[in-house]
Amino acid sequence: xxxxxxxxxxxxxxxxxxxxxxxxxxxxxxxxxxxxxxxxxxxxxxxxxxxxxxxxxxxxxxxxxxxxxxxxxxxxxxxxxxxxxxxxxxxxxxxxxxxxxxxxxxxxxxxxxxxxxxxxxxxxxxxxxxxxxxxxxxxxxxxxxxxxxxxxxxxxxxxxxxxxxxxxxxxxxxxxxxxxxxxxxxxxxxxxxxxxxxxxxxxxxxxxxxxxxxxxxxxxxxxxxxxxxxxxxxxxxxxxxxxxxxxxxxxxxxxxxxxxxxxxxxxxxxxxxxxxxxxxxxxxxxxxxxxxxxxxxxxxxxxxxxxxxxxxxxxxxxxxxxxxxx
Amino acid sequence: xxxxxxxxxxxxxxxxxxxxxxxxxxxxxxxxxxxxxxxxxxxxxxxxxxxxxxxxxxxxxxxxxxxxxxxxxxxxxxxxxxxxxxxxxxxxxxxxxxxxxxxxxxxxxxxxxxxxxxxxxxxxxxxxxxxxxxxxxxxxxxxxxxxxxxxxxxxxxxxxxxxxxxxxxxxxxxxxxxxxxxxxxxxxxxxxxxxxxxxxxxxxxxxxxxxxxxxxxxxxxxxxxxxxxxxxxxxxxxxxxxxx
Numbered sequence: 327x328x329x330x331x332x333x334x335x336x337x338x339x340x341x342x343x344x345x346x347x348x349x350x351x352x353x354x355x356x357x358x359x360x361x362x363x364x365x366x367x368x369x370x371x372x373x374x375x376x377x378x379x380x381x382x383x384x385x386x387x388x389x390x391x392x393x394x395x396x397x398x399x400x401x402x403x404x405x406x407x408x409x410x411x412x413x414x415x416x417x418x419x420x421x422x423x424x425x426x427x428x429x430x431x432x433x434x435x436x437x438x439x440x441x442x443x444x445x446x447x448x449x450x451x452x453x454x455x456x457x458x459x460x461x462x463x464x465x466x467x468x469x470x471x472x473x474x475x476x477x478x479x480x481x482x483x484x485x486x487x488x489x490x491x492x493x494x495x496x497x498x499x500x501x502x503x504x505x506x507x508x509x510x511x512x513x514x515x516x517x518x519x520x521x522x523x524x525x526x527x528x529x530x531x532x533x534x535x536x537x538x539x540x541x542x543x544x545x546x547x548x549x550x551x552x553x554x555x556x557x558x559x560x561x562x563x564x565x566x567x568x569x570x571x572x573x574x575x576x577x578x579x580x581x582x583x584x585x586x587x588x589x590x591x592x593x594x595x596x597x598x599x600x601x602x603x604x605x606x607x608x609x610x611x612x613x614x615x616x617x618x619x620x621x622x623x624x625x626x627x628x629x630x631x632x633x634x635x636x637x638x639x640x641x642x643x644x645x646x647x648x649x650x651x652x
Numbered sequence: 653x654x655x656x657x658x659x660x661x662x663x664x665x666x667x668x669x670x671x672x673x674x675x676x677x678x679x680x681x682x683x684x685x686x687x688x689x690x691x692x693x694x695x696x697x698x699x700x701x702x703x704x705x706x707x708x709x710x711x712x713x714x715x716x717x718x719x720x721x722x723x724x725x726x727x728x729x730x731x732x733x734x735x736x737x738x739x740x741x742x743x744x745x746x747x748x749x750x751x752x753x754x755x756x757x758x759x760x761x762x763x764x765x766x767x768x769x770x771x772x773x774x775x776x777x778x779x780x781x782x783x784x785x786x787x788x789x790x791x792x793x794x795x796x797x798x799x800x801x802x803x804x805x806x807x808x809x810x811x812x813x814x815x816x817x818x819x820x821x822x823x824x825x826x827x828x829x830x831x832x833x834x835x836x837x838x839x840x841x842x843x844x845x846x847x848x849x850x851x852x853x854x855x856x857x858x859x860x861x862x863x864x865x866x867x868x869x870x871x872x873x874x875x876x877x878x879x880x881x882x883x884x885x886x887x888x889x890x891x892x893x894x895x896x
Contacts, residue, residue, distance in 0.1 A: 515769055518755075522752075525745040526744070592745070
């Protein structure tokens with residue numbers, strides 16, 4: 327029993343989960359019972375997958391010991407690529423494939439440059455943030471192209487499904503992808519390599535893990551998840567705006583950190599990233615419902631990030647200090 | 653090259669950006685032998701070991717494993733040839749469990765596709781428990797984090813890992829650094845027991861007493877060259893000290 331308590335105290339996502347429960351409770355009261363209502367949940371769950379998918383990718387990459395600031399720009403670039411190709415007469419699926427391929431390429435370049443020249447990924451991906459954003463505007467030609475909605479199987483992404491039409495199809499994509507990444511990280515040899523690479527690089531190298539390839543694979547996955555999330559948002563909005571996803575990279579990092587992911591790599595979980603993303607969405611939504619001035623949103627996210635990390639460190643320390651007989 | 657040697661190196665040279673770190677080293681390591689490799693910082697011990705364990709490649713010279721010319725381009729090649737290296741700090745990931753650490757890079761899989769597959773966690777836990785018991789180490793569950801173990805226990809797990817994968821040659825790079833007296837005795841015991849397990853040990857240390865306590869042969873290096881290579885009966889601590 328005590329061992330179980332010790333293990334759960336050391337779980338990185340515990341602090342975020344507790345905060346989430348508390349906030350949901352608070353907002354439920356301050357919104358006069360509206361927060362957990364069917365209509366509000368429907369709206370919340372409709373938005374959630376877009377940012378949560380980005381957070382899942384960023385979390386994976388951070389566990390691997392690297393960083394990606396370009397996700398917000400890739401978020402806009404992927405759907406723009408698709409839209410421009412479709413205006414040129416491409417069908418939906420090939421256009422999406424090229425867009426996703428473009429994301430994979432950006433992830434590859436991020437990883438390759440970081441490793442080949444031994445520079446911090448913070449710098450590589452900061453550069454990519456500007457480059458990818460600029461490319462988005464350039465290929466749009468200054469005017470967002472019109473989405474040919476009649477050629478797009480929108481229902482596969484944004485139609486309301488589930489019991490009582492509670493969530494959108496995008497939510498199913500998100501759950502499926504998050505489960506897949508969590509499985510990859512927790513149950514496969516690749517996941518073991520990711521954690522070892524981020525946890526202690528010299529040991530991973532000495533044990534013969536292809537650390538460069540592992541990192542590049544994580545960069546590519548991260549970029550592709552960001553691009554896919556962008557696609558979902560554009561389909562929901564019905565128009566590929568070149569400005570979407572600005573600031574998203576920092577929110578995604580905040581989500582990962584709130585969820586217990588360490589900036590130094592090795593520690594973290596997909597579930598944590600998802601909880602972190604959910605917390606940010608809950609704050610956004612809950613503050614509006616509670617009629618708080620929305621300019622406080624960023625303040626709340628910032629305060630929450632710090633609070634979560636402090637709480638996490640404290641809980642983990644308590645967990646570690648617990649003596650268990652075995 | 654003597655045919656009975658398990659590892660032979662011939663005329664190894666290595667330069668690090670202008671520094672000539674290894675100057676034509678030739679050595680033979682015989683099966684079942686415990687060799688102590690001593691020398692001051694910068695003597696070339698680590699360079700030699702890094703070449704054998706695949707972290708670096710020699711600029712010139714050849715390595716033979718069991719009489720066959722070997723090309724060791726990365727740590728994986730070395731492990732596949734049966735050469736396991738236990739480093740002072742960096743052979744374990746502290747934030748991962750014992751079972752996970754035991755099998756890093758060599759995970760047993762229940763199903764795999766293109767090299768990526770599902771971990772056989774039951775097997776990993778069971779075999780780590782067995783491997784640890786085999787080296788006489790008493791540890792709690794295989795789920796304990798390596799970061800929570802003492803330095804000696806970590807070395808024990810690293811040695812258990814090397815034994816589990818049936819290495820022929822075990823290189824121990826400063827395994828007694830920062831260990832308590834009791835733990836040091838234990839590590840020296842491990843090195844002694846390698847012989848019974850049919851494993852060649854190469855033991856690198858600053859501490860002459862540790863080396864003399866468990867090795868059959870002493871190799872001393874200075875400034876990239878071998879300056880002494882004698883069975884332990886034909887030399888003593890003072891002679892080796894004077895050469896360094």
